[in-house]
Amino acid sequence: MDVAAPTPVSAQEYQLGAGDKVRVHVFGDETLSGEYQVDGRGAFTFPLIGAINAGGLTSTQLESTLETKLKEYMRTPNVSVEILNYRPFYIVGEIRKPGSYPYVDGMTVVNAVAIAGGFTYRAREGEFYIQRKPSGQIDARPATPVLPGDVIIVRERFF
Numbered sequence: 001m002d003v004a005a006p007t008p009v010s011a012q013e014y015q016l017g018a019g020d021k022v023r024v025h026v027f028g029d030e031t032l033s034g035e036y037q038v039d040g041r042g043a044f045t046f047p048l049i050g051a052i053n054a055g056g057l058t059s060t061q062l063e064s065t066l067e068t069k070l071k072e073y074m075r076t077p078n079v080s081v082e083i084l085n086y087r088p089f090y091i092v093g094e095i096r097k098p099g100s101y102p103y104v105d106g107m108t109v110v111n112a113v114a115i116a117g118g119f120t121y122r123a124r125e126g127e128f129y130i131q132r133k134p135s136g137q138i139d140a141r142p143a144t145p146v147l148p149g150d151v152i153i154v155r156e157r158f159f
Contacts, residue, residue, distance in 0.1 A: 014059070014083065014086075015055075015057065016042070016056070016057055016058070016059070016083070017038065018038055018039060018042055018055065018087060020037075020087050020148070021036070021038070022081050023084050024081055025082075026066075026077060026079050031047070032048065038055065042054060042055020042056065046066065059081040059082070066079045085102070086103040086105075087148045087149045088100045088102055088103055088148070089103050089146050091116045091151075091152040093123070093155060094120045094123035094156050095113065095117065095119060096116065097116045097117035099116070101116065107145070107146045109130070109152060113152075123154050123157065124154070124157040125142075126142065127139065127140075128155065129152075129153040132149070132150050
């Protein structure tokens with residue numbers, strides 16, 4: 001049984017995906033700065049440049065990509081990217097209020113269960129599955145960290 005080890009979300013390592021919201025600041029040109037939502041394809045539209053594929057990039061990689069593309073229009077572009085909102089996590093199965101919820105940094109499975117209203121009377125309270133991209137399905141415990149985009153499955157007990 002493969003139980004997930006703690007992996008806190010770090011903005012430097014976190015890969016952007018659909019549903020994330022970022023703030024881009026272009027120093028020296030406030031008209032280009034703003035907040036952008038990553039769409040279902042993993043992209044967003046940026047002034048002057050057009051579509052930017054942010055899916056799978058870290059915030060540092062996105063900064064570099066924007067700076068490279070802005071060099072066509074500016075001498076020395078200096079860009080910073082801040083992640084404002086992470087994509088939601090999902091919780092299904094034997095839970096009172098299954099659905100999609102905003103991700104909170106440092107969240108564990110037990111925190112996610114609490115946000116979703118707690119267990120139903122049929123829930124298996126100590127073992128869970130998490131579907132995580134690209135890892136696939138992993139076995140989890142109450143203290144297993146939850147990452148943005150995870151799908152937590154609360155299993156039914158047999159008796």
